[in-house]
Amino acid sequence: MEATALLYIAGALMLGIGAAGAAVGIGVLGGRFLEGAARQPELIPMLRTQFFIVMGLVDALPVIAIAIGLYVLFAVAPGFGG
Amino acid sequence: MVQKLTIPPQIQSILVWQWLITICITAVLFIVKRDVALSAFLGGLVCTVPNIYFARQLFTKRRIAVAHTLLRSVYVAEFIKLGLAIALLAIVLINYKEVHPIALFVTYFITHSCMWAVPLISHQFKIKSNKSKHKISKKTFNQTL
Numbered sequence: 001m002e003a004t005a006l007l008y009i010a011g012a013l014m015l016g017i018g019a020a021g022a023a024v025g026i027g028v029l030g031g032r033f034l035e036g037a038a039r040q041p042e043l044i045p046m047l048r049t050q051f052f053i054v055m056g057l058v059d060a061l062p063v064i065a066i067a068i069g070l071y072v073l074f075a076v077a078p079g080f081g082g
Numbered sequence: 083m084v085q086k087l088t089i090p091p092q093i094q095s096i097l098v099w100q101w102l103i104t105i106c107i108t109a110v111l112f113i114v115k116r117d118v119a120l121s122a123f124l125g126g127l128v129c130t131v132p133n134i135y136f137a138r139q140l141f142t143k144r145r146i147a148v149a150h151t152l153l154r155s156v157y158v159a160e161f162i163k164l165g166l167a168i169a170l171l172a173i174v175l176i177n178y179k180e181v182h183p184i185a186l187f188v189t190y191f192i193t194h195s196c197m198w199a200v201p202l203i204s205h206q207f208k209i210k211s212n213k214s215k216h217k218i219s220k221k222t223f224n225q226t227l
Contacts, residue, residue, distance in 0.1 A: 026160065030153050037149030044149060049090050052140055055160065056096075056133070056197030063164070064191055067128075067171050071183055074175040 007077040014069030022062035029054055089141040095204055097137060099196045100130045107189050121182040125189035128170040136163040 033051050037044050089097075104126025112119040139159035174181060 022164075026157075030157065034149055034153060037152075041149070044152070045090075048140065048152065049092055051156070052093055052137065053096070053197065053201055055136075055156075056194075059160075059164075060194045060197060063167055064187070064194065066164075066168060067187060067190060070168065070171050070175060071187070074172065075181070075183065 004077055007072055011069045011073040011077065014065045014072065018062035018065030018069065022059060025058035025062075026055065029058055089137055092201070092204070093137050093141065096196055096200045097130070097134055099200050100126070100133060100193050103193050103196060104130060104189065107192065111185065117180070118182045118185045121178075121185040122189040124174050124178070124181070125186040126193045128167060128174060128186075129190050129193040131170065132163040132166040135166060136160065 029051065033047060036047050104123065107126065108119050108123040111122050136159050139162075140156060174186070
């Protein structure tokens with residue numbers, strides 16, 4: 001297989017698996033947030049702050065994977081994106 | 083129930099730390115190696131701008147304080163945040179051909195890791211313990227027995 005094709009497959013895998021991991025993590029987080037808010041609605045402001053922080057934690061690695069995937073697609077692989 | 087919301091100080095400190103880290107890395111690289119500094123600054127910018135947008139959407143808009151409505155707006159804001167990060171990265175990688183990828187991604191990673199690091203080191207995030215309260219109630223409970 002040509003090396004450029006492997007680069008495209010690598011970039012696509014990084015984007016896809018990163019997105020899948022982020023989707024699972026944010027889904028679980030949202031479910032827990034709703035559960036906590038339903039149990040104690042008066043804690044919603046505190047839960048929202050914690051939600052933002054944990055969202056940042058969940059986001060970090062998928063976004064970095066997306067960044068490296070985009071780098072592989074746009075900068076390493078020739079002939080893609082001008 | 084409609085209420086006016088402001089960004090909490092914990093989140094403000096995370097955003098301020100992200101800017102500070104970006105500026106510090108850029109300043110150090112500007113002194114050591116000038117052509118890499120712009121890549122580092124762009125890496126920090128790509129991380130910081132979507133986070134500021136997300137925090138503003140989440141905390142400063144007037145919205146109904148019902149959990150499911152809030153969660154829906156959070157998901158919309160998160161979707162736009164991810165799109166913004168990807169668009170900014172794509173713009174940098176397509177238009178800036180002399181980009182230094184290691185500087186870009188290392189600064190991006192360090193700036194993003196403020197989300198983990200600032201809550202660990204900042205005293206603002208410590209939750210007050212209720213140990214003494216529990217002790218009293220346990221003592222009272224034992225006395226009643």
